[in-house]
Amino acid sequence: MNVLSAEQVILDAHYMARALELARKGVYTTHPNPRVGCVIVRDGQVVGEGWHVRTGEPHAEVHALRAAGGQARGATVYVTLEPCSHHGHTPPCADALINAGVGRVVAAMQDPNPEVAGRGLQRLAQAGIAVQSGVLEPEARLLNQGFIKRMEHGLPFVRVKLAMSLDGRTAMASGESQWITGPAARANVQRLRAQASVVLTGADTVLADGARLTVRAAELGLDEATTAQAMSRPPLRVLIDGRLRVPLNAPFFKAGPALVITCVTPDNQYPTGPECLVVPGVEGQVDLRSALVALAGRGVNEVLVEAGPSLAGALAQQGLVDEYVIFVAGKFLGSAARPLLDWPLEKLADGPQLKITEMRAVGDDWRVTAIPAPSADV
Amino acid sequence: MNVLSAEQVILDAHYMARALELARKGVYTTHPNPRVGCVIVRDGQVVGEGWHVRTGEPHAEVHALRAAGGQARGATVYVTLEPCSHHGHTPPCADALINAGVGRVVAAMQDPNPEVAGRGLQRLAQAGIAVQSGVLEPEARLLNQGFIKRMEHGLPFVRVKLAMSLDGRTAMASGESQWITGPAARANVQRLRAQASVVLTGADTVLADGARLTVRAAELGLDEATTAQAMSRPPLRVLIDGRLRVPLNAPFFKAGPALVITCVTPDNQYPTGPECLVVPGVEGQVDLRSALVALAGRGVNEVLVEAGPSLAGALAQQGLVDEYVIFVAGKFLGSAARPLLDWPLEKLADGPQLKITEMRAVGDDWRVTAIPAPSADV
Numbered sequence: 001m002n003v004l005s006a007e008q009v010i011l012d013a014h015y016m017a018r019a020l021e022l023a024r025k026g027v028y029t030t031h032p033n034p035r036v037g038c039v040i041v042r043d044g045q046v047v048g049e050g051w052h053v054r055t056g057e058p059h060a061e062v063h064a065l066r067a068a069g070g071q072a073r074g075a076t077v078y079v080t081l082e083p084c085s086h087h088g089h090t091p092p093c094a095d096a097l098i099n100a101g102v103g104r105v106v107a108a109m110q111d112p113n114p115e116v117a118g119r120g121l122q123r124l125a126q127a128g129i130a131v132q133s134g135v136l137e138p139e140a141r142l143l144n145q146g147f148i149k150r151m152e153h154g155l156p157f158v159r160v161k162l163a164m165s166l167d168g169r170t171a172m173a174s175g176e177s178q179w180i181t182g183p184a185a186r187a188n189v190q191r192l193r194a195q196a197s198v199v200l201t202g203a204d205t206v207l208a209d210g211a212r213l214t215v216r217a218a219e220l221g222l223d224e225a226t227t228a229q230a231m232s233r234p235p236l237r238v239l240i241d242g243r244l245r246v247p248l249n250a251p252f253f254k255a256g257p258a259l260v261i262t263c264v265t266p267d268n269q270y271p272t273g274p275e276c277l278v279v280p281g282v283e284g285q286v287d288l289r290s291a292l293v294a295l296a297g298r299g300v301n302e303v304l305v306e307a308g309p310s311l312a313g314a315l316a317q318q319g320l321v322d323e324y325v326i327f328v329a330g331k332f333l334g335s336a337a338r339p340l341l342d343w344p345l346e347k348l349a350d351g352p353q354l355k356i357t358e359m360r361a362v363g364d365d366w367r368v369t370a371i372p373a374p375s376a377d378v
Numbered sequence: 379m380n381v382l383s384a385e386q387v388i389l390d391a392h393y394m395a396r397a398l399e400l401a402r403k404g405v406y407t408t409h410p411n412p413r414v415g416c417v418i419v420r421d422g423q424v425v426g427e428g429w430h431v432r433t434g435e436p437h438a439e440v441h442a443l444r445a446a447g448g449q450a451r452g453a454t455v456y457v458t459l460e461p462c463s464h465h466g467h468t469p470p471c472a473d474a475l476i477n478a479g480v481g482r483v484v485a486a487m488q489d490p491n492p493e494v495a496g497r498g499l500q501r502l503a504q505a506g507i508a509v510q511s512g513v514l515e516p517e518a519r520l521l522n523q524g525f526i527k528r529m530e531h532g533l534p535f536v537r538v539k540l541a542m543s544l545d546g547r548t549a550m551a552s553g554e555s556q557w558i559t560g561p562a563a564r565a566n567v568q569r570l571r572a573q574a575s576v577v578l579t580g581a582d583t584v585l586a587d588g589a590r591l592t593v594r595a596a597e598l599g600l601d602e603a604t605t606a607q608a609m610s611r612p613p614l615r616v617l618i619d620g621r622l623r624v625p626l627n628a629p630f631f632k633a634g635p636a637l638v639i640t641c642v643t644p645d646n647q648y649p650t651g652p653e654c655l656v657v658p659g660v661e662g663q664v665d666l667r668s669a670l671v672a673l674a675g676r677g678v679n680e681v682l683v684e685a686g687p688s689l690a691g692a693l694a695q696q697g698l699v700d701e702y703v704i705f706v707a708g709k710f711l712g713s714a715a716r717p718l719l720d721w722p723l724e725k726l727a728d729g730p731q732l733k734i735t736e737m738r739a740v741g742d743d744w745r746v747t748a749i750p751a752p753s754a755d756v
Binding site for chain 2: 164165166167168169173174176180309313316324328330331332333334335336339340341342343344345346347348350351352353354355356359360361364366368370373
């Protein structure tokens with residue numbers, strides 16, 4: 001392998017950054033596929049760009065090759081994920097690149113899909129094309145955290161959205177909780193929903209708040225074209241309801257298709273209702289890991305959890321949460337108010353370590369992102 | 379008054395920013411005086427700079443005039459607070475500026491001290507010197523929030539420092555709480571203490587945690603010269619102890635001079651102990667507003683409250699808090715842990731509105747600054 005000049009390393013990062021920008025355009029639509037972008041460069045000029053829009057449609061490389069036409073010959077191809085080597089809905093991109101006669105392929109990361117996993121790059125190299133992987137890899141991984149988690153662990157990436165006061169409370173003791181955060185935070189939540197494969201909630205939330213958890217076009221705060229994209233692939237709304245307590249006339253069910261995950265036989269409860277998925281459970285409590293495994297089996301990459309302290313607390317206690325997104329409102333709800341998570345702990349050492357990765361203002365509220373910190377014994 | 383050119387407005391802001399930078403050097407030492415900086419500019423050159431170091435020593439203007447010498451004649455003087463017009467420990471700065479023959483004086487703000495309150499600038503104007511006030515005024519006010527509050531309201535600026543987990547808890551139910559936040563946050567707290575006129579705490583904290591609340595040179599994280607300055611003017615440690623429950627052999631009392639504010643007659647308890655200040659109280663509970671008024675009467679500009687949820691909650695409930703500085707550790711302590719403030723509220727509408735003014739990373743922890751939000755009915 002040739003040693004790259006410093007100049008080339010900078011150029012590679014530059015074009016990969018553009019490819020990532022293109023990949024991000026698919027953030028609302030590619031599910032269950034990964035978000036992928038591609039840039040083709042010849043003699044210092046971008047001759048083709050493309051991004052994957054939705055499953056069944058061409059991959060990013062194919063869009064870019066079409067745009068480049070004959071100029072792809074001898075060109076360098078930047079792609080945010082290793083080109084595929086297998087026949088899925090579409091023929092392998094590796095073959096398309098070989099047929100187009102490209103000179104070099106730079107990938108941000110290997111495809112974690114076991115059907116690819118290096119074979120795409122290998123195939124290109126065997127055809128005499130210079131290949132490289134790992135340019136802006138952390139950024140590329142971040143964009144497809146869910147797809148990667150599903151491929152590598154058979155579980156979706158679980159993001160728990162919480163909204164709390166500055167003193168860590170979600171609602172008054174009475175349950176009163178509406179409008180803790182402002183419109184900018186709510187738009188932010190709408191976009192988190194639209195990006196997710198699945199929005200997951202629990203029976204308490206649906207019963208107490210009449211929650212529907214839909215994506216509402218007017219509240220996304222996106223331009224018209226992006227709003228249309230987001231609305232074309234709404235997330236599946238999933239209800240964890242171990243005892244099937246939520247009646248069919250709940251607003252949640254009236255708001256559109258939904259999936260119920262339960263651990264009781266649903267025949268009596270929903271003879272003509274939403275799809276039910278039965279997973280193991282104990283005493284009417286759905287085994288949450290089983291539920292997530294089942295969702296991953298259906299191609300779910302990213303789960304957004306919007307639930308009360310009980311379901312969110314249970315997921316947290318079982319180590320099933322990959323990221324917390326906490327909207328913090330500038331107010332105190334006081335010491336009698338409801339806790340962020342139902343998770344009684346006795347010793348300080350039992351408290352889970354988190355790494356706060358970001359805090360930023362969202363309108364008058366603030367958004368805190370935190371991930372479970374790697375600890376010595378995990 | 380002449381209309382200033384845009385160029386002059388920019389230059390004025392530039393030199394005032396430098397004067398504020400100088401003023402900030404006094405952040406640890408000027409108590410009970412305000413922090414003031416001064417820059418003298420002639421023909422586009424800085425010919426003198428000065429800042430007020432400590433009470434009894436020369437004011438910023440005098441230092442700057444000494445540095446400028448004869449070059450002060452016809453020069454422009456930038457000062458972060460209106461020059462004084464009264465005889466205090468030192469003669470009036472307005473007279474010194476007039477005697478030096480300066481041409482123009484630009485102040486960031488009027489002196490809120492009722493003994494000055496515009497008279498300094500008036501005196502200068504009467505001597506034929508061009509005067510102006512209000513350049514970078516918000517920044518100047520921020521630097522002397524305590525002095526301004528004391529002058530305008532007869533109360534100190536009260537900053538409540540809290541440390542909590544991401545779920546808004548300060549300690550386990552058992553009381554276990556050591557080392558929630560890391561060394562960078564602790565150094566930050568040390569600097570907050572060193573800046574304060576007074577560090578205020580309650581009997582519970584001193585009894586349960588053996589808290590001393592001293593400033594420790596090694597933990598300030600400052601350079602040697604600044605550390606020496608900070609240590610030369612330690613904040614007075616003040617204990618609110620309505621029933622005089624804290625014994626004289628508590629680490630708090632052994633750590634140096636302290637003031638006890640109580641509402642019982644202290645004769646029996648402290649025959650030879652620390653100074654006691656008796657203020658009104660009900661059933662052994664010190665009236666907190668009276669305590670703060672008494673402190674302001676002693677020249678206290680800034681109070682840093684480091685106390686448990688009970689005293690901090692009482693100050694918050696009584697509307698006596700000007701700023702919350704909350705250190706947030708990346709961990710959950712769980713729903714059984716102790717609350718941020720003892721302040722039970724029933725209705726959402728009763729919860730105080732806050733404006734989060736800053737969130738920033740401090741080592742592995744985060745620091746949130748919030749102020750009570752102005753509401754319609756206040």
